[in-house]
Amino acid sequence: MLRLKKDFFSIADRKGWINMNVIVSKTYEEMCQKAARLIAAQLTLKPDSVLGLATGSTPIGIYQELICKYQEDRLDFSKVTTVNLDEYVGISEDNEQSYRYFMNHNLFDHVNIPKKYTYVPNGSTDRIEEECEDYEQLIEQLGGVDLQLLGIGGNGHIGFNEPCGEFPEYTHLVDLKQETIEANSRFFSSMDEVPKQAVTMGIGTIMQAKKVVLVANGVGKAKAIYDTLFGPVTPNVPASILRFHPDVTVFVDEEAFSMVAQKH
Numbered sequence: 001m002l003r004l005k006k007d008f009f010s011i012a013d014r015k016g017w018i019n020m021n022v023i024v025s026k027t028y029e030e031m032c033q034k035a036a037r038l039i040a041a042q043l044t045l046k047p048d049s050v051l052g053l054a055t056g057s058t059p060i061g062i063y064q065e066l067i068c069k070y071q072e073d074r075l076d077f078s079k080v081t082t083v084n085l086d087e088y089v090g091i092s093e094d095n096e097q098s099y100r101y102f103m104n105h106n107l108f109d110h111v112n113i114p115k116k117y118t119y120v121p122n123g124s125t126d127r128i129e130e131e132c133e134d135y136e137q138l139i140e141q142l143g144g145v146d147l148q149l150l151g152i153g154g155n156g157h158i159g160f161n162e163p164c165g166e167f168p169e170y171t172h173l174v175d176l177k178q179e180t181i182e183a184n185s186r187f188f189s190s191m192d193e194v195p196k197q198a199v200t201m202g203i204g205t206i207m208q209a210k211k212v213v214l215v216a217n218g219v220g221k222a223k224a225i226y227d228t229l230f231g232p233v234t235p236n237v238p239a240s241i242l243r244f245h246p247d248v249t250v251f252v253d254e255e256a257f258s259m260v261a262q263k264h
């Protein structure tokens with residue numbers, strides 16, 4: 001059932017099991033402003049929040065908004081801890097293509113967060129299994145994630161949880177799908193350079209976050225957003241599991257919402 005209130009939709013099923021808020025913006029910029037406001041509210045209400053953060057091109061505008069708020073003295077990151085969703089395997093932290101480098105460059109270097117409180121899985125260790133276990137333990141020791149920011153892949157992946165036969169529970173090593181390697185190759189000088197594996201928080205890890213914010217823009221995400229909101233809940237569309245999370249807000253632009261708008 002879709003309840004229409006201008007650009008705000010609440011998707012609920014009749015039994016009240018599913019309850020997601022969807023906020024549709026005209027442009028990418030507006031979408032980023034709105035999503036950043038929700039994150040700013042979280043940090044204002046709980047200055048020592050644990051934020052789960054995402055990479056990819058989608059959140060960049062949100063990070064820019066947060067940096068602006070910090071520069072205008074409206075946001076303080078000094079007590080914040082961050083845990084990132086994922087990291088490529090076989091790429092060191094100082095490699096410009098690493099997600100650690102991305103986070104430093106797009107957010108951490110520009111706000112007053114102590115780097116020692118920013119965590120990204122280590123994909124360059126030869127002890128990947130231990131790294132995955134340690135990452136889960138770390139999140140537990142931090143008391144869990146207060147707000148998890150998520151982008152979405154064109155195939156519905158979240159973090160690097162690719163479509164597969166079951167929802168992976170914990171942080172794990174993953175073989176990237178060819179379509180993800182191709183989509184991410186735009187950040188590399190050649191396809192051969194794109195890592196074929198990654199370490200990612202599991203679906204179970206993500207579902208334990210207290211609040212989830214999913215962001216998507218562009219027509220390339222329209223099907224993934226439609227399937228996430230209205231398709232069957234299936235590991236073939238990993239983001240669809242979010243329908244069972246009690247506190248999800250989805251921020252999309254009109255293009256990413258276009259398939260939903262057409263069909264409903």
Ligand code: GLP
Nearest residue numbers: 055056057058151152153159160
């Ligand atoms: C990568 C990341 C995801 C991200 C996705 C989409 O696969 N691991 O966390 O959501 O890319 O990226 P973009 O926002 O660039 O479309």
